[in-house]
Amino acid sequence: MKQAALARAAGKCERCTAVLKPREGEVDHILPDILGGEPVLANAQVLCGVCHAEKTADDIRRTRKADRQRDKASGAIRPAGKLRGPAFQKSAKAPQIDKSALPTSPRRNLFQRLEQS
Template sequence: MSKRMEFTRKVKAQIIARANGKCEKCSAMLKIGEGEVDHILPCALGGEATVANGRLLCRVCHVEKTAGDIKAIRKSDRQRDKASGAVRPKSALAGQRRPKPALTKTLPPRALFVPVATTAEAGK
C-alpha cells in the first residue's frame, strides 16, 4: 500500500489561491483558514500531492468525500486480496459452477405393480 503524501506548503498555497475563497465542490464562501485541502484521487488509489490532484473543500464536503474514498479504498483492497489469492472467494465463480446431475426416473420392476385381486374376484 502506498504511503500518504501530504501537500507541501507551496502546493497548498497554489490550491487555496486557485479556489479564491470558495469550496471547489459546492461553491460555499469560506473564511480564512476554514477550507481543507483534499486529494481528488486519494493517495491509496494512486493519487499524487500535486496542484492538479488537489482542491479546497468546506468541512461538510470533505467529510462526504472522505466517506466515499474509504469505501473505494476498501473495495480495491478486497479486489487485490482476491486476485492475489490472499483471501478465498466465499462462493464459486459463475462460470465455474458444477452442473447439477440430471434427474432420471427409475421405475421399479413391473412385478411389483401386479393388481391385487378384489374380494369378489377372489371368491370365484
C-alpha cells in the same frame, strides 16, 4: 502546493461553491494517494468541512474495495462459496421401462476361446 490550491479556489469550496472563512478551507486530494493519486496541483481541491467529510467517507469505501479486490486476486482471501439460490427446475421423471419384458440375447464369455470353423 496548498497555497496555490487555496489561491485557485478564491475563498470558495470547489465542490459546493460555499464561501469559506479564512483558514476554513481544507485542501484534499481528488484521487487519494492510496488509489494512485499524485501530489500535484491538478489533483488538489479546496473543500468545506461538510464536503470534505462526505468525500473522505467515499474515499474510505473505495479504498476498502480496492483492498478486497487486491487480496482476492493475490489469493490472500479465499473466494466465497458457491452461490446459493434457486436451482434449475427438476424435469418430469421419465416413465420407467420394465427391463424384464425386453428381448435378451445370450451373453458370451469374453475370455472363452472362439471355435474356428
